[in-house]
Amino acid sequence: MHADATDDTQSRTEPQDMDIVEMPMEGIAAFWLSLKKIIGNKFTAKVLSEEAERTSEPFMRHLLEIGPAAFPDDMFLRLARAKRDSVARELERKFALMRVALLDIAVSENPRKTLARMTAWFPGVAVSEAKVTKLAMEMVRTAENGGAEAEYAVSVSHRLNADQIMVKLMFYCLWSRRESKEALLAFAELSGCRYFTEALGLVADGFDAPFIRGRMETQARGLLDMVRQKMDMAADMVLAMRNKLPYEEIYAVAKSYLPS
Secondary structure, three states, X not given: OOOOOOOOOOOOOOOEOOOXXXXXXXXXHHHHHHHHHHHOOOOOXXXXXXXXXXXXXHHHXXXXXXXXXXXXXXXXXXXXXXXXXXXXXXXXXXXXXXXXXXXXXXXXXXXXXXXXXXXXXXXXXXXXHHHHHHHHHHHHHHHHHOOHHHHHHHOOXXXXXXXXXXXXXXXXXXXXXXXXXXXXXXXXXXXXXXXXHHHHHHHHOOOOHHHHHHHHXXXXXXXXXXHHHHHHHHHXXXXXXXXXXXXXXXXXXXXXXXXX
């Protein structure tokens, strides 16, 4: 990425559909550098409120909301880090749910046991196993009918809420038990999460559970580490923008996080 890589004539009237897991580090940096070019030193709530409304990614929107506030810099960073940890914990839970379901599918586990393991990831939250099973069975009937509604029903994405993911994963457990592991391949391309799709392919191809577990755990650690780095970089860039540093110095902040 070059210092002049952003286009300050770029239209910002469309919603910013960002995914902090899939978006490369360079893309996150380019977002803030582009914004800096457009607004200059006008880093105020009035200027950023519209940008926040059009930004669906939770952490980026959070920075747009708290960035212009009158917090001291150290408090701003504490709040940014708190949000980072919250986002990372929730993402870790979603990856864990996917791992539990796919590993149990790999060994043909009873779906009721799988559901019990998944609900354990919701401590202190009342998650009715009966309701999850009922919703998953409705998805089975939807999948039998096919069509666009079925495709939406079975798609798994880390951008969904964790309880929604659990219901969809329960569908995969039920479908695999009724049809076969290989039958899950028909749904692989419908999922919006590379972490899930790649592991699903390994399960359907008959790879053994210990291998799949090792790969999923390693990949999850790498993804979570990268996501935290992206969020730290974004927070430090916003801090520089709060202090009205020039574009080149904000770019230097980004370069500190980017590969040489």
